[in-house]
Amino acid sequence: MIGTLRILIRSPKFIIGLAILAVVLGTVFVYPMVNTADPVEMVASGFDPPSAQYILGADNFGRDTFLELMYGTRTSLYVGLIAGVFATVVGLVLGLAAGYIGGLADNVITLITNMFIVIPSFVILILVSVSINSRSSTVTALIIGLTSWPWTARAVRAQTTSLRNRDHVNIAKISGYSTTKIILFEILPYIASYVVMAFILQIASGILSEAAISMLGLGPYNTVSLGIMMNWALMFEAPAAGAWWAFVPTSLMIAAISFSLFMMNTGMDEIFNPKIRN
Amino acid sequence: MNGDSSIVLEGRKLNRQFGFGRNRFFAVSDVDFVFRSGEIISIVGESGSGKTTLAKMIMGLLKPTSGEVMFRENPRSLRTKADREEYWKSVQGIFQDPFSSFNQFSKIQTLLLDCINLLKLKLSEEEKMNMMREACGFVNLEFDELYNKYPFELSGGQMQRLMIARIFILKPKVLIADEPTSMIDACSRATILDMFLKLRKQNDMIIVFITHDLGLAYYVSDTIYIMEHGKIVERGNAATILESPVHSYTKRLLADVPKLKEAWDLG
Amino acid sequence: MNSYLKYFLKKFGWYLLTLVVAITLNFFLPRMIKGNPVSVIVSAMSQGMSDVNAQKKLYESYMHQFGLDKPLFQQYLIYFQNILHGDFGVSFGNYPRRVSNILASAIPWTLGLQIPAILIGWLLGNLLGAFTAYKKGVFDKIIFPAALFVNSMPFFALSIIMLYVFGLHLKWFPIGGGYGYQMIPNLSLSFIGSVLQHHFLPFISIVLVAIGGQAIGMRSMSIYELNSDYVLYAKLMGIRDSRVVRYVFRNAVLPQVTGLALSIGTMISGALITEIVFNYPGIGTWLFTAIRTLDFPLISGCTLMITLAVLAANFTIEIIYGLIDPRVKATQMEGQ
Ligand SMILES: Nc1ncnc2c1ncn2[C@@H]1O[C@H](COP(=O)(O)OP(=O)(O)OP(=O)(O)O)[C@@H](O)[C@H]1O
Ligand SMILES: [Mg+2]
Numbered sequence: 001m002i003g004t005l006r007i008l009i010r011s012p013k014f015i016i017g018l019a020i021l022a023v024v025l026g027t028v029f030v031y032p033m034v035n036t037a038d039p040v041e042m043v044a045s046g047f048d049p050p051s052a053q054y055i056l057g058a059d060n061f062g063r064d065t066f067l068e069l070m071y072g073t074r075t076s077l078y079v080g081l082i083a084g085v086f087a088t089v090v091g092l093v094l095g096l097a098a099g100y101i102g103g104l105a106d107n108v109i110t111l112i113t114n115m116f117i118v119i120p121s122f123v124i125l126i127l128v129s130v131s132i133n134s135r136s137s138t139v140t141a142l143i144i145g146l147t148s149w150p151w152t153a154r155a156v157r158a159q160t161t162s163l164r165n166r167d168h169v170n171i172a173k174i175s176g177y178s179t180t181k182i183i184l185f186e187i188l189p190y191i192a193s194y195v196v197m198a199f200i201l202q203i204a205s206g207i208l209s210e211a212a213i214s215m216l217g218l219g220p221y222n223t224v225s226l227g228i229m230m231n232w233a234l235m236f237e238a239p240a241a242g243a244w245w246a247f248v249p250t251s252l253m254i255a256a257i258s259f260s261l262f263m264m265n266t267g268m269d270e271i272f273n274p275k276i277r278n
Numbered sequence: 279m280n281g282d283s284s285i286v287l288e289g290r291k292l293n294r295q296f297g298f299g300r301n302r303f304f305a306v307s308d309v310d311f312v313f314r315s316g317e318i319i320s321i322v323g324e325s326g327s328g329k330t331t332l333a334k335m336i337m338g339l340l341k342p343t344s345g346e347v348m349f350r351e352n353p354r355s356l357r358t359k360a361d362r363e364e365y366w367k368s369v370q371g372i373f374q375d376p377f378s379s380f381n382q383f384s385k386i387q388t389l390l391l392d393c394i395n396l397l398k399l400k401l402s403e404e405e406k407m408n409m410m411r412e413a414c415g416f417v418n419l420e421f422d423e424l425y426n427k428y429p430f431e432l433s434g435g436q437m438q439r440l441m442i443a444r445i446f447i448l449k450p451k452v453l454i455a456d457e458p459t460s461m462i463d464a465c466s467r468a469t470i471l472d473m474f475l476k477l478r479k480q481n482d483m484i485i486v487f488i489t490h491d492l493g494l495a496y497y498v499s500d501t502i503y504i505m506e507h508g509k510i511v512e513r514g515n516a517a518t519i520l521e522s523p524v525h526s527y528t529k530r531l532l533a534d535v536p537k538l539k540e541a542w543d544l545g
Numbered sequence: 546m547n548s549y550l551k552y553f554l555k556k557f558g559w560y561l562l563t564l565v566v567a568i569t570l571n572f573f574l575p576r577m578i579k580g581n582p583v584s585v586i587v588s589a590m591s592q593g594m595s596d597v598n599a600q601k602k603l604y605e606s607y608m609h610q611f612g613l614d615k616p617l618f619q620q621y622l623i624y625f626q627n628i629l630h631g632d633f634g635v636s637f638g639n640y641p642r643r644v645s646n647i648l649a650s651a652i653p654w655t656l657g658l659q660i661p662a663i664l665i666g667w668l669l670g671n672l673l674g675a676f677t678a679y680k681k682g683v684f685d686k687i688i689f690p691a692a693l694f695v696n697s698m699p700f701f702a703l704s705i706i707m708l709y710v711f712g713l714h715l716k717w718f719p720i721g722g723g724y725g726y727q728m729i730p731n732l733s734l735s736f737i738g739s740v741l742q743h744h745f746l747p748f749i750s751i752v753l754v755a756i757g758g759q760a761i762g763m764r765s766m767s768i769y770e771l772n773s774d775y776v777l778y779a780k781l782m783g784i785r786d787s788r789v790v791r792y793v794f795r796n797a798v799l800p801q802v803t804g805l806a807l808s809i810g811t812m813i814s815g816a817l818i819t820e821i822v823f824n825y826p827g828i829g830t831w832l833f834t835a836i837r838t839l840d841f842p843l844i845s846g847c848t849l850m851i852t853l854a855v856l857a858a859n860f861t862i863e864i865i866y867g868l869i870d871p872r873v874k875a876t877q878m879e880g881q
Contacts, residue, residue, distance in 0.1 A: 117807065118560075119567045120855045122814030123848045127574040130836065130844060167373040168381045170339050171441075174366045175392040178359070189383035204697075211699050215818050216836050230702065234822060239709040240720070247709070251702035258697035259690075266693070269765070 004193070007271055014267025020260035024253070028073045031066075039063065039071040039224060046236075047243040057245040059229070060236035065245055068224055073253055075225040076207050079141040080257075083206030086145025088199045091152025096183055098153070099160025110157065113150045121147035125209065129218040137220040144209045145202075152198045159191045193272045197265050204261040211254055226254050285351060286484055287313040287336065287369070287452055292345035294331050294508075305331040307508045309345075313452060313484050320487040320495030320516070322531065323505030329488045330374070332505070333456045336486070337371045338362065363396060370450040374457040376437035380429035387425035389440060390414075393447040413443040417473055435466035442473050449481050456488045471498065492528075493535040496520050504528045552867050560860045567852045571845060572624050576617070628849070638840035647831060648846050654723050655827035655854075659816050662748050666755025667805055673756060674763025675794050678771060689764060696757030700815035704750040704822040711746060718746045721824035747823045751816045758812075762804050766797035799869070806862040810855045817851065 008014050037043070044058035051057065056065040098109035116124075124147045132139060163169065164187075172186045207226070213219055214227025215234070229250045233239075238246035294306040306328040313319060323329050334340035336347065338356050347354040349368075355361045373379045380389070390410045394401065401409070407421075414421035417439035429437060438458060445453055455474065459467040475498070478485055489495055495502050495516065502519050504512040504527060512525040523529050615623075627633070633644035670692075677688045695703070712720035724739040770776065770793045779789050817829030824830060828847050835843035 115563045115566055118563055118810070118856060118859050119570070120810035120814055120851060122810065122817075123567075123852050124570065124574065126832075126836070126844070126848055127571065130841075131575040167375060167379040170334070170337075170371070170373065171379055171389075172381070172392075173339060174337060174369075174371060175389075176359075176363045176366055176396040177392070185384065186381055189381075208699055212701070212814065212818055215699075215701055215821065216833055218836060230705070234705065239705060239713050242713070244709055247702075247705050251698060251706055254702055255694060255698040259694050262693050262697055263690075266761075266765075 008268065011267035011271055013263050013270065017260040017263030017265075017267060020256055021264070024073065024257055024260070025077075028070050028077070031070050035067060037064065037067060039067045047238065047241045047246065049243075050245055056249055057243070059243075059246050060232055060238065065249070068229060069226075069249055069253060072224040072226045072229050072250070073257070075137050075220070075223050076210055076227065076254070077257070079137050079144065079210045079220070079225065080203040080207035082138060082141035083144035083148065083209070084199055084203035086142055087148040087202045087206070088152055088195065090145070090149040091154075091198070092156055092195060094149070095153040095156025096160055096187065099157040100164055100179070100183060100187065102161070102164070106157070106161075109153070113153045113157070116147075116150040117154065121209070122212065125213050126216065126218060129213060135218075135220050137223055137225065140210060140213070140220040141206065144206050144213070148202055148205055148209070152195070152202065155194060155198055156191060159194060160187055163187050163190055193268065197268050197272070200261050200265045200268075204258040204265075207254065207257055226250050230254075283314045283316055285312055286315050286349070287311075288348040288351075289336070290346045290348065292332065292335055292347070293343045294328075294335060294340065295343040304343075304508050306335065306342075309505075309508075309510050311503060311510070311513075313486065315451070315484060316482055317501060318478065318485045318487070318499040319501045319503065320489060320499040321503045321505055322489055322492050322495045324490055324531075327505045328508040329490075329505055330456055331508075333371065333454050333486075333488050336452075337369060337454055338365055339371075363398075366450075367396060367448065368451040369454070370445055370448055370452070371454040371456065372438070372441045372445065372458045375461050376434050376441060377429075377461075379441060380437060382429055384428075385425065386427050386429065386432075386440065389444060390425075390447060393444050397448065409447060410443075413446040414440075416446045416477075417443045418469075419443065435462050435470070438462055438466070438470055439473070442470065442477065446477060450483060452484045452486065453477075454486045454488070457490070458487075460489075474498075491535070492520075492531045504531070549867060553864060556860060556863050556867070560856055564853070564856055567856070568625065568628060568849065569621070571849050571852070572621050575841070575845070633846035633849070634842035636835075636840055636843045638835065638838040638843065644842045644846040647843060648828070648850055651826060651828045651831050652850065654825060655817070655820065655829065658744065658747055658820070658825065658827060659751065659813060662751035662816065663755055663809070663812055666752040667759050667801075669752070670756040670759025671763040671798060671801055674760035675767045675790075675797065677760065678764045678767035679790060679793075685764075689761070692757040692760040692764075694757075695753055696761060698754065699818070700751060700754050701818040701822050703754055704747065704819045707746050707750050708822055719743050723826040743823075743825075747819050747825055750819055751812075754815065755812060758808065759801065759804075763797060763801055766800055767793055770797045799866075802862060802866050802869070806859050806866070809858045809862070813851065813855055813858070 032039075040061075040063060042062040043064055044054060044062045046058065046060050046062050048054065048058035048062065054064045054066065056069065059065050059068060094109050094113065098106040098113075125143060128143050128146070129135060129140070132143075135143075169182060169186050172182050177186070210219065210225060211227035211230060214225055215231050217231060219225055219228050219231065230247060233243075233247035233250070238244075289309055289311040292306055292309040293304060295302055295304050297303060309332060311319075321329055321332065331340065335342050338347075338354070349365065354365065356365060387410065390413060391406065394406050394409060410425065411421040414424065419436060419439055424432075424436075424440075432440070441458070453474075458474075459470055462470065471494075474485060477483070485498075487495065487498060492502075496519075499516050502512075502514065502516050503510050504519070504525065506525075506527045512519060512523065512528050519528065520532070523532055631645050633648070636642050636644050636647060639647065673688065673692070677685045677692075708720060711717045719739075719742055721743075723743050724736060776789055776793060779792070817827070817832065819825075820827045820829030821833045828850055831843065832847040832851075834840070835847060
């Protein structure tokens with residue numbers, strides 16, 4: 001574990017990604033402690049330009065955009081994280097089941113996985129969201145996770161299928177290991193790095209999905225997220241009002257977070273797959 | 279060898295099919311065998327002839343498509359956990375590739391501790407350590423230097439010797455050795471073969487060598503099974519098969535081992 | 546050819562099955578959670594319409610058309626039957642316009658925007674990716690993070706920034722719609738010119754993000770190929786660089802075709818939101834309106850169209866893949 005971290009630290013891509021993420025996390029969690037104002041309080045008039053007091057001006061409601069951005073990022077990160085955990089757990093369980101048990105279970109799970117990779121998750125996201133009236137950010141996150149597990153499941157299945165026939169698994173079997181023990185000690189350690197990488201991608205895609213679904217007006221209720229801020233900027237015609245501060249920082253924030261996660265993933269990929277190192 | 283020693287393991291019309299429909303083919307078909315206690319057997323065949331598939335079925339790692347394995351004259355059952363543990367206490371294996379036989383994420387001692395646990399012996403930590411130390415001593419390894427290491431810190435020969443140490447602890451009735459020396463340098467090969475023979479002398483177990491080397495088979499075994507395309511095409515006493523092979527495939531295999539007697543005259 | 550026909554039929558069957566599953570989800574997902582669809586429709590209607598008479602007529606036509614008083618499973622069969630006849634019901638928000646009519650007017654816009662944008666983005670992205678992998682060095686160090694950054698940005702975020710900079714600030718391009726609002730669609734040059742002008746910004750936003758994503762994938766594929774043994778061997782043999790590059794490109798682009806199939810759903814969805822930003826008269830904008838007015842028949846029609854488009858795109862790609870990949874044989878299709 002420590003050894004893995006030590007290797008990762010030598011990848012510049014991983015470090016850059018981690019550093020950006022750390023800066024974002026630091027700002028987003030520390031700033032609201034310094035500025036304890038309520039993010040939804042209307043402190044200025046609509047689309048007030050940036051000033052010394054409000055460095056990113058005000059949004060359409062006259063709220064402090066910078067403060068709102070901090071809270072919005074927190075919500076988006078939370079949604080991405082929960083969606084990522086959910087998708088990873090479901091994908092891991094199904095992928096392991098299909099890959100390890102094989103036979104009919106494999107066929108059924110693979111069929112379903114492939115179908116849900118092809119049926120656009122965006123559509124399922126809309127269909128489910130539209131029919132749930134009051135969505136908390138957790139519910140939104142779970143809906144997103146529900147649509148994104150197939151990617152993880154497919155990768156885990158492929159890895160597990162090839163590991164299942166390895167001799168160390170056979171040795172474990174004839175040493176009397178139970179199936180659970182084999183999966184925990186003989187399969188999981190080998191796929192752990194892939195699962196972590198897939199998890200990182202799932203967080204990024206969860207954040208992007210939240211933004212997309214909120215853009216459509218199907219995001220979480222009673223909260224501020226990056227997608228919701230974008231939705232407001234569009235609905236209240238911030239571009240026409242010339243209020244770039246209402247959407248440019250938000251766009252860059254979404255991009256910065258997913259960029260940092262993609263960077264970390266690429267860095268890890270280069271380390272664990274030496275063949276794609278340039 | 280001698281017809282009156284008891285039958286430990288018996289295979290009846292074992293088949294194993296892979297794939298379905300047009301891709302279907304039989305890796306092992308209609309294989310019968312009888313392993314009697316104290317016997318050393320070799321199963322010889324070219325690459326792809328189905329040796330590993332047969333070995334896995336004997337070890338209970340692969341379900342036969344049809345046919346039956348008799349264990350101590352009763353149909354083998356692997357249904358319950360107790361059944362399986364009982365079987366694997368008596369029938370054990372060693373595989374071709376020592377590198378893939380080790381879990382790269384567990385320490386060396388885990389491998390040996392698992393065997394002690396399989397035996398369900400009530401031992402103190404100290405006694406377990408001593409048991410593992412003794413097993414390593416048997417294969418000329420220093421347990422105290424090794425037990426805390428990871429597999430990637432060992433050489434292939436050391437790994438395969440640890441696999442023998444495993445067998446030393448378990449003392450099974452039957453050992454299936456699937457090309458145990460094919461990935462090891464010639465030097466360690468002779469040592470490892472000697473360890474097998476020593477092990478057998480101490481425990482009176484059946485060893486089934488799986489190999490594509492008819493010379494080696496002759497050197498170590500009493501009985502030889504010749505396998506081609508999933509079928510046993512010839513079987514019998516090692517010396518008889520070597521001196522008067524019947525099947526053309528055996529003759530061809532024999533032609534690949536020119537100076538047989540000299541080559542294996544290691545003693 | 547016989548084995549290709551088999552491949553084709555097998556894929557076709559699989560996609561047909563997937564389509565049936567998707568239609569089933571389209572029917573059951575909203576109903577599973579909401580419960581009684583009648584009440585949903587009634588409440589949606591009272592929100593969207595003021596004319597009491599029209600409301601009543603709509604209600605009755607729905608009860609009749611969808612058999613809303615019948616058991617759920619029977620409703621499902623009716624729904625399926627209607628879809629096969631291209632009947633998606635009447636829009637709540639645009640009464641008495643039929644959903645099929647709205648979709649028919651929107652689809653050409655969406656296709657005209659997305660197909661060229663995605664294809665060009667894919668092509669340019671792959672060239673760029675292969676180029677960075679081959680050039681390495683400083684070039685790779687700049688292009689790769691830039692491509693990754695553009696790819697990290699949702700389509701609509703880039704769109705809204707483009708809209709602001711080029712549409713509102715610099716006033717180079719119109720800021721919304723599919724054509725000048727004072728125009729009536731016809732085949733005159735001025736109308737076509739207006740369409741192209743309106744087409745440009747959304748088109749470029751989609752192309753840019755697509756380039757980013759494809760370039761990243763192609764880059765790592767090419768590096769993988771460039772590091773493989775056959776390239777080393779070819780170099781040792783003194784085979785010309787340009788020929789090696791051609792080989793590498795061909796081997797790396799095959800997985801990228803599959804990559805396109807896998808990412809096309811995400812791309813199409815993202816591009817749909819771009820339409821909203823530019824108020825482009827395609828499916829995306831209609832979907833947005835439908836969601837705001839709780840126009841369920843229109844939402845359902847749009848999601849079904851999107852699913853159909855994504856499945857069709859995937860199917861087409863796989864069929865083409867089967868033609869260009871010599872390795873596709875009956876035995877290698879077991880995955881799906
Ligand atoms: N899990 C499997 N699925 C499909 N085919 C298999 C599987 N395992 C083995 N086979 C096929 O069965 C045949 C016999 O394989 P097996 O491994 O038993 O041969 P072998 O005699 O041990 O060869 P070698 O000397 O190379 O180890 C081969 O053609 C192999 O491709
Ligand atoms: Mg073998």
